[in-house]
Amino acid sequence: DGGITQSPKYLFRKEGQNVTLSCEQNLNHDAMYWYRQDPGQGLRLIYYSQIVNDFQKGDIAEGYSVSREKKESFPLTVTSAQKNPTAFYLCASSGRGQGASGNTIYFGEGSWLTVV
Amino acid sequence: GESVGLHLPTLSVQEGDNSIINCAYSNSASDYFIWYKQESGKGPQFIIDIRSNMDKRQGQRVTVLLNKTVKHLSLQIAATQPGDSAVYFCAPDSGNTPLVFGKGTRLSVIA
Numbered sequence: 145d146g147g148i149t150q151s152p153k154y155l156f157r158k159e160g161q162n163v164t165l166s167c168e169q170n171l172n173h174d175a176m177y178w179y180r181q182d183p184g185q186g187l188r189l190i191y192y193s194q195i196v197n198d199f200q201k202g203d204i205a206e207g208y209s210v211s212r213e214k215k216e217s218f219p220l221t222v223t224s225a226q227k228n229p230t231a232f233y234l235c236a237s238s239g240r241g242q243g244a245s246g247n248t249i250y251f252g253e254g255s256w257l258t259v260v
Numbered sequence: 261g262e263s264v265g266l267h268l269p270t271l272s273v274q275e276g277d278n279s280i281i282n283c284a285y286s287n288s289a290s291d292y293f294i295w296y297k298q299e300s301g302k303g304p305q306f307i308i309d310i311r312s313n314m315d316k317r318q319g320q321r322v323t324v325l326l327n328k329t330v331k332h333l334s335l336q337i338a339a340t341q342p343g344d345s346a347v348y349f350c351a352p353d354s355g356n357t358p359l360v361f362g363k364g365t366r367l368s369v370i371a
Contacts (some may be wrong), residue, residue, distance in 0.1 A: 147301075150342050177358060186349070186363040187304075202358070238359075244307045245292040245353050251303035 145226065147171065148252035150235050156260050157222070157229065165220045165255045167235030176218035177236040187234065194220055222257060226260060232258050279337040281365045283284045283350035288329060290352035293326060294359070295335050298347045307335070309353075339369075345369045 148169045157163045169176065169200045178190040189202030193212040207226025218237075224237055235252045242248070273279045285293070291312050296304035310317040310324045310333070317324045323336040337344055347364040 164357075175358075187361045189358055192358050232301075237266075242291070242306050243294060243335060244311060245294070245309065245355065246353050247353050247359070248294055248306060248309065249351070249359050251296075253303045254301070 145231055148235055148237055148250060150233075150252035150255050153253070154256045154258075155241065156258050157244060158260060160224045162223050164220055165222070165233055165235070165257070167218045167220065167252060168216055168250075169218075169235075169237045170216060171237055171241065172215075172248065173237035173239035173250075174215070175238045176212065177238070178208070178218070178220045179201075179212065179234040179236065181232040181234060181254075184231075186226060190220065190233075229257055269363065270368070272370055273340045274370050275342060277340055279335075279340045279344065279367055281335045281348045281367065283335075283348075283362060284332050285350070285352045285354055286331070286333060287354055288328070288331065290354045292353040292355075293324070294351045294353055295322075295324065296345075296349040296351065296361075298349065298364070300346070306350060309349075315358060330359045340367075340369050341346050342369050342371055354361075 151166045174193045177192040178191050179187040188194035190208050191210040199212050209221045235257045236249045238249045263333040292309050294309040295307045297307050306318045310326050315326050321338045326333045347366050350363045351359040351360045351361050
């Protein structure tokens with residue numbers, strides 16, 4: 145089935161460690177995104193990439209890094225510089241799908257990151 | 261820039277009743293308006309969208325109404341069921357930038 149796969153579903157990080165969240169899509173979408181969601185809050189954009197080997201900062205990029213070496217993959221690294229990383233992280237891609245617009249965003253199931 | 265607001269952050273509805281979730285937007289250049297449903301602990305799922313040249317679109321138990329004059333849209337859910345309990349987001353799509361999502365409205369269905 146076509147979709148967006150995030151892993152791991154749950155991740156625990158010790159303070160001072162970097163961790164990487166994986167995101168893979170087989171929808172043949174050009175654009176991919178990372179959002180952060182805190183409990184009871186909306187979605188905040190961390191980074192996005194509209195094409196391979198290119199990406200742009202979103203609203204809350206500080207303390208995060210990404211790469212886009214392949215069309216299918218857009219991993220997010222949460223660095224030790226991110227002081228409050230505990231949150232729900234959502235990867236997404238946009239393109240043709242259920243929606244009429246080629247800009248419709250489709251989400252993965254999310255990854256929970258907790259600092260211990 | 262884009263701003264998206266929601267009139268009611270929480271909505272409690274009796275099972276079987278109709279639900280109406282409202283959304284205001286500011287960018288009149290949006291081509292589409294998309295509704296998402298996010299169940300607890302999951303990623304948002306696409307529900308339905310409406311093009312800017314329409315004022316109404318119906319899906320299965322859902323209807324979207326668009327009023328461009330006042331920059332307002334609503335999602336109506338008929339015969340609300342417990343499985344409809346979720347957070348609902350609207351997102352105007354201008355086609356050029358990542359979608360901007362509102363904070364969302366939490367719908368709670370009372371059995």
